[in-house]
Amino acid sequence: MIGHCIAGAGSIELVATLIQMEKSFVHGNYNIKKVNPDITAEIPLERIPMKTVHKKINTAIKANFGFGDLNCSIVLRKWKDG
Numbered sequence: 001m002i003g004h005c006i007a008g009a010g011s012i013e014l015v016a017t018l019i020q021m022e023k024s025f026v027h028g029n030y031n032i033k034k035v036n037p038d039i040t041a042e043i044p045l046e047r048i049p050m051k052t053v054h055k056k057i058n059t060a061i062k063a064n065f066g067f068g069d070l071n072c073s074i075v076l077r078k079w080k081d082g
Contacts, residue, residue, distance in 0.1 A: 010064040014074070021057045021078060028052045 005012055020026055028051040035048060063073040 006067070010066070010072075013062060013064070017060050017062050017076060021060055021076065024054060024056045026053045026055060026057070 016027070026049050028049045032048075032050060035045060039048070058078050060076045061073060062076065063071075065071050
């Protein structure tokens with residue numbers, strides 16, 4: 001949706017993930033025309049958001065796979081008092 005920002009991509013994705021957690025939605029995959037059958041053999045098509053889905057999100061996992069083998073993942077969870 002926003003192109004590739006090279007080194008800044010992970011930061012932008014992190015902000016987008018936090019906004020989705022705060023506002024309780026998962027944005028759709030706008031550029032998918034047809035899902036590869038190898039993917040739907042592993043994941044039901046209903047679990048792949050083609051349009052924005054409004055849903056409470058308490059935990060999110062975000063992965064980055066960058067150039068030069070710079071890969072990382074982060075788990076985010078909403079803070080609960082008490």
